[in-house]
Amino acid sequence: MTGRAQRRGKFRTTLGGHSHTFADLRELLAKATPMRSGDVLAGVAAASAAERVAAQTVLADVPLAHFLDEAVVPYEDDDVTRLILDTHDADAFAPVRSLTVGGFRDWLLSWEADTAALTALAPGLTPEMVAATSKLMRVGDLVAIARKTRVVTGLRTTIGLEGRLATRLQPNHPTDDAVGITASLVDGLLHGAGDAVVGINPATDRPSTVRALLELVEDARQRLDAPIQSCVLTHVTTTLELLEQGAPVDLVFQSVAGTQAANRGFGVTLDQLREAHAAASELHRGSVGNNVTYFETGQGSALSADAHHGVDQQTLEVRAYAVCRAFDPLLVNTVVGFIGPEYLYDGKQILRAGLEDHLCGKLLGVPMGVDVCYTNHAEADADDTDTLLLTLGAAGCAFVITVPGGDDIMLNYQSLSFQDVLQVRQTLGLRPAPEFETWLGSVGLLDDAGRVPQLVPEPIRALMG
Amino acid sequence: MSSDVSRDPWDTLRAATRARVGLGRAGDGLSTAENLRLAAAHAQARDAVHAPLDADAVLAALGERAGPVVRSRVADRTEYLQRPDLGRRLADDHGLEGGSYDLAVVVADGLSARAVQDHAVAVVDALLPRLEGWSVAPVVVAEQARVALGDEIAVALGARMVLVLIGERPGMSAPDSLGAYLTYEPRVGRADSERNCVSNIRPPDGLTHDAAAEVLAALMTESFRLGLSGVGLKDTGAALPSAAG
Numbered sequence: 001m002t003g004r005a006q007r008r009g010k011f012r013t014t015l016g017g018h019s020h021t022f023a024d025l026r027e028l029l030a031k032a033t034p035m036r037s038g039d040v041l042a043g044v045a046a047a048s049a050a051e052r053v054a055a056q057t058v059l060a061d062v063p064l065a066h067f068l069d070e071a072v073v074p075y076e077d078d079d080v081t082r083l084i085l086d087t088h089d090a091d092a093f094a095p096v097r098s099l100t101v102g103g104f105r106d107w108l109l110s111w112e113a114d115t116a117a118l119t120a121l122a123p124g125l126t127p128e129m130v131a132a133t134s135k136l137m138r139v140g141d142l143v144a145i146a147r148k149t150r151v152v153t154g155l156r157t158t159i160g161l162e163g164r165l166a167t168r169l170q171p172n173h174p175t176d177d178a179v180g181i182t183a184s185l186v187d188g189l190l191h192g193a194g195d196a197v198v199g200i201n202p203a204t205d206r207p208s209t210v211r212a213l214l215e216l217v218e219d220a221r222q223r224l225d226a227p228i229q230s231c232v233l234t235h236v237t238t239t240l241e242l243l244e245q246g247a248p249v250d251l252v253f254q255s256v257a258g259t260q261a262a263n264r265g266f267g268v269t270l271d272q273l274r275e276a277h278a279a280a281s282e283l284h285r286g287s288v289g290n291n292v293t294y295f296e297t298g299q300g301s302a303l304s305a306d307a308h309h310g311v312d313q314q315t316l317e318v319r320a321y322a323v324c325r326a327f328d329p330l331l332v333n334t335v336v337g338f339i340g341p342e343y344l345y346d347g348k349q350i351l352r353a354g355l356e357d358h359l360c361g362k363l364l365g366v367p368m369g370v371d372v373c374y375t376n377h378a379e380a381d382a383d384d385t386d387t388l389l390l391t392l393g394a395a396g397c398a399f400v401i402t403v404p405g406g407d408d409i410m411l412n413y414q415s416l417s418f419q420d421v422l423q424v425r426q427t428l429g430l431r432p433a434p435e436f437e438t439w440l441g442s443v444g445l446l447d448d449a450g451r452v453p454q455l456v457p458e459p460i461r462a463l464m465g
Numbered sequence: 466m467s468s469d470v471s472r473d474p475w476d477t478l479r480a481a482t483r484a485r486v487g488l489g490r491a492g493d494g495l496s497t498a499e500n501l502r503l504a505a506a507h508a509q510a511r512d513a514v515h516a517p518l519d520a521d522a523v524l525a526a527l528g529e530r531a532g533p534v535v536r537s538r539v540a541d542r543t544e545y546l547q548r549p550d551l552g553r554r555l556a557d558d559h560g561l562e563g564g565s566y567d568l569a570v571v572v573a574d575g576l577s578a579r580a581v582q583d584h585a586v587a588v589v590d591a592l593l594p595r596l597e598g599w600s601v602a603p604v605v606v607a608e609q610a611r612v613a614l615g616d617e618i619a620v621a622l623g624a625r626m627v628l629v630l631i632g633e634r635p636g637m638s639a640p641d642s643l644g645a646y647l648t649y650e651p652r653v654g655r656a657d658s659e660r661n662c663v664s665n666i667r668p669p670d671g672l673t674h675d676a677a678a679e680v681l682a683a684l685m686t687e688s689f690r691l692g693l694s695g696v697g698l699k700d701t702g703a704a705l706p707s708a709a710g
Contacts, residue, residue, distance in 0.1 A: 037547040173482055183478030187486040341546045376510035376635045377546055377576050382503070405485025405495075405503060412636030414507070417485075422493035454490060456474065464474040 011058045020054035026072040028062070029128070030312035031055035032135045034352060038300045038313045038343035045312075059132055060102030064093075067129045073309045073319075078260045079270055084126050084322045093124030101132045108133065108145045108363075118149045122365035127258070127318035130360045135314070139391065142355040146395035149362040153330045154289025155250060156227040157195050157433035159398050160367050165430040166399035167421050168331070168369070169194035172410035176203045178216055179465070184404050185220060186463055191418030192445055192452040195436035196331055196369065196399035197251065197294065199231045201410060210234045211247045218248040224443075224459050227287065227435040229330070231294050236268055236276050243279045250285055251294045251330060252276040257301045258311075258319030265305030270323070277327045288435060291330035296371075297321065298335040299353050300343030313343060314353070318360040325366050331399060332361060333369035337385075338413055340375055347384030350374060354388045358397055369399035373415040382406070382414070389420060393428045422452055483638055503637070510635035515542055518574040518581060520606050526586040527572075530593070532603025535559045535618065539609040552611035554653075561621040566602040568685070569624035569651075573610035577632030577641060584643040584666055584674060585630045591678035592628075596685070612644075612660070616651035626685065626694075627651040633664060642667045645681055649694035659695035661688070 011022040022028040030044035032055035039045035046052035068088065075081045095117070096104055107113055134142065152160040159166055171184030181200065188194050198217050202210055210232045217230035231251040232239075239252050254273060255266050263269065273293075280292040297320040302308040308316060317334065324332045334357035337350040344350045354370050361368035372388045374380035389400060406417040424430065431437055431450060440446040443457040456464075475487045485503075489496035495503070524531040536559075538551040545552055572585045589604060602622045607614055612629050619627035626649050633642040643666040648655055663680050665671035672680075688694045 041548060041550065171484075173484070177481055179478065180482030180484065183475075183482045183486045184484045186478065187484075342549050345547055376507070376637070377514045381507060403484070405488055405499070407485050407503070407506070407637045409483050409636070409638055412634060412639065414637065417488070417495060419488070419490055419493060419495045426493050451493065461474055465477055 011062070013054050013058045015050060015054040015057065018050065020051055020058070022055060022058060025062070025066070025070045026311050028055055028059055029072065029132060029135070029315050030310070032059045032132070033312045033314055034135065036299070036313070036343070036349045036353065037341060037345040038303055041342055042303050042308055042310075042313070044310055056136055060100060060136055062101050062132070064099050064101060064104055064129050065097055067126055067132070072128055072311045072315060073259055080258055080260055080263070080319055080323060083270065083326060084319065087326070088126060089123035091124070092121055095121065096124070101129070102136060104129070105133050105136050105141070109141065113148070115148050115150050118363065119365075122363065125364055127322045127360070127364060128315060130363045131315040131318040134356050134360050139352060139355055142359045143391055143395040146355070146359040146362055149359070150396065151362055151365055151367045151398070153291040153367045155229045155286035155291055155330050156288060157229070157435045158288050159196060159330060159433060161434065162396065163429070163431060164433055165393055165397060165421065165425055166196035166433045166436075167193040168196045168199045168333070168399055168401045170199055170201070170401050170403045170408065170415070172201050172403065172408055174203055174410045176209055176213060178212070181213065181216065182220075182463060182465070185217070186460055187404050188402060188418055189224075189460055190445070190456060191422060192432055192440055193402045193418045193421065194228050195433035197229050197231050199233055199253075199294070201233045203410060205234050205238055207238055207241055210238055211242055211245070214242070214248050220463055223463065226439050233296070236272050240272070240276050240279065243276070249280060249283070251292055252280045253294045253296075255296050255301070256320050256323045257297065257305065257307070258316035258323070259302050259307050259309060261307030262302035262305045262316070263323070265307055270326070273327055289330075291328050293327045293329040294331045295324040295329055296333055296335055297324070297357070298339045299357070300339040303343070304339070314356055317357060318364070321361045321364045321366045325364055329367060331369055332366045333371050333399070333401065334358070334361070335371045335373070337374040337378060337380060338371060338411075341378040344378070346379035347374070347381070347387070350378070350380055350384060351388050351391070355391060355395065358392060358395060367398050369401070370397055371401040371415055373401070373413055375413045385414070385416060386420070389416060389424050390427070393424050393430055426451065506637040509640040510637055513577040513579045513632070513635040513640040516578050518578040518606075518608055520608065522582065523572055523586060523606050527589065527604050530589065530604050532605045533560055534606045534608065535561065537607070537609045537611070537614050542609070545609045549611055552609055553613035555614060555617040555621070559621060561605070561618065563621060563623045564602065565600070566622060566624040567599045567626060567689075568596070569602045569615070569619040569622045569627045570604045571607050571610070571615040571618050571627060571629045572604060573607040573612075573614065573629055573631040575610060575612070575631035575644070576634045580632035580641045580643040580667070581630065583641050587674040588630055588643065588645065588666060588677055591674045592681055595678055595682035612646045613655065615646070616648060616655050617653055619648075619651040620653070625650060626688065628681065628685070639665070639667060639670070642671060645677060647681065647684055647688060647694055649688045649692065661694050661698055
């Protein structure tokens with residue numbers, strides 16, 4: 001595969017009497033990207049609103065097939081580029097091979113592009129094609145296309161079914177205190193949360209601590225006889241070590257990014273991910289499926305590692321999903337508002353990025369969730385997270401993250417509360433994952449109208465000590 | 466098999482965490498009272514991010530240890546939040562005078578001027594008596610500053626080590642947390658992994674000023690002995706990713 005053609009055509013257009021030139025696909029994609037602070041920080045953003053529209057106009061006429069010839073990060077230098085191009089499925093790509101980027105947007109919106117067609121197409125799409133097309137979409141497009149795109153995965157619950165919105169219950173504690181974590185775990189279960197995963201960000205990567213947290217949730221799962229899966233979000237090398245020790249590992253977690261250099265910044269290689277994926281798959285701990293990996297991503301992570309190669313942050317983010325899809329994940333989520341205002345400045349930028357990430361992940365065949373969130377130095381508040389949650393609910397998002405009161409006391413940022421999700425499930429008629437829904441009903445935590453009553457069932461009371 | 470929510474089981478659990486567990490509901494949503502409590506906590510954090518540093522008050526509290534006030538290349542708070550690269554560089558007209566010091570101390574607003582206002586001078590007061598025999602430059606107050614601005618300040622002053630006391634990113638439950646970043650042989654371009662951090666200085670909930678000074682003095686002494694800072698300098702496990710970047 002060496003020596004893949006690197007055509008460097010110049011892209012030109014005239015708009016309002018001004019001519020605009022873009023040196024290569026990388027520059028064209030960056031300048032066509034709707035405004036966000038991280039691209040300005042990286043020095044790759046359009047210099048004016050007119051230049052941005054000019055770039056979008058040119059991009060709309062670029063043939064999708066061109067993306068197979070011109071890599072935004074060189075093939076020779078980057079294993080993510082190699083993964084993308086070497087695993088591209090030409091047969092799956094055939095139905096859209098002759099389209100331009102703009103034509104592809106129209107096709108995605110067409111009635112012909114139904115759920116079955118989009119599922120079949122996924123292996124034929126590269127991240128750059130998907131990112132490019134999303135840059136020509138408005139929020140309404142991002143929602144409408146995502147709604148008919150479906151990615152279904154499973155371990156002990158089934159994720160991604162139509163009409164379902166699952167939650168990661170995130171019971172973090174700043175000192176990994178077992179009672180403190182149990183408090184948040186119980187609170188979440190009482191609100192019907194946790195059907196995607198009980199996922200703890202540990203305060204320390206110490207293997208003994210991570211193992212103790214895994215066993216804490218495993219013990220709760222067995223005592224409650226509940227269909228949940230757990231994950232302690234530690235580095236993949238720590239999880240590998242725990243797998244060798246026989247710890248109860250349901251899911252292998254890793255943060256990943258869209259370039260080899262950025263993944264090096266996370267201290268992870270594709271080979272390590274392959275090894276951990278294989279080891280966890282062999283355990284067969286699931287009951288309805290065997291998807292055993294969980295990844296988090298976020299626009300700006302490559303720039304913060306100084307590993308962006310002059311590529312805009314949204315294109316790089318979608319490249320991260322190509323890494324994820326190589327390992328048959330149960331769950332993937334963007335941490336969209338967490339990275340900070342130097343990458344996504346305000347509620348408007350966070351809203352758009354969250355919907356872009358969600359759609360682009362699903363189009364590539366990744367089971368996409370979102371951490372609907374913001375930090376306190378971003379220009380955002382709970383109205384913005386409500387808006388993103390409602391639009392994601394309409395878009396058929398697989399899962400969102402929930403913490404008590406929306407206040408993560410370990411990571412110091414605001415995500416969704418359990419109540420936020422109860423409310424949006426009622427507003428939009430969405431339900432928990434089916435296996436978890438059945439369990440909730442069996443312990444009295446779901447009434448005939450699909451509501452979660454304020455009760456403490458005996459098995460959960462027993463966990464409270 | 467079920468019973469109504471009673472306060473009893475929650476008492477033990479609440480005592481073990483500051484997480485907002487067991488909140489009141491109105492239907493599926495949060496109750497008015499809880500919504501207002503969350504809004505108030507967010508407002509505190511927001512105000513901490515946007516309140517300007519009262520440099521005069523800091524200088525007055527520093528007394529005869531006070532040095533000059535400098536700024537980064539950032540124009541205003543909006544730019545500060547979007548351009549960390551400019552917040553790491555010193556404005557040209559800084560007026561710092563070169564000398565030869567063991568230590569430069571920088572009091573920097575970072576993401577919470579309130580943390581600096583409440584805790585920075587107290588940490589300086591607790592720390593300097595523990596550094597007997599050290600030559601310490603006049604304490605610099607820095608506005609619109611990121612941690613790495615301290616590197617350029619220290620170079621201008623001719624200091625072999627820099628300690629930056631800076632407001633950390635406010636959490637809803639912690640709007641006034643101060644961080645202390647230590648860098649041996651500072652220079653422009655030092656990586657975060659070459660610094661040590663003591664964070665969450667925020668009595669009474671976090672570290673006390675004395676406890677922070679004790680840890681810092683030990684780290685600084687060891688740093689000079691080993692001739693390095695960062696991941697190679699342990700003993701408190703304090704090398705952290707920098708929230709104030």
